Amino acid sequence: MDFIADRLNNIALICFLLSIAVPITINYINFKYHQLTDPKWKKEEDEQSKSNQQ
DSSP states (O other): OHHHHHHHHHHHHHHHHHHHHHHHHHHHHHHHHHHHHSOHHHHHHHHHHHHHHO
């Protein structure tokens, strides 16, 4: 039984790390994608909304 408990702890640790790494990676890729592909009017609109919030 100790063998199974050790494996479950390793799997839980791997899943925990993936649950942090995957969303951060997807968010980074999405941010870079929008930086490269958004049209000019969309970028200007985002800048104006940011300046209005401050």
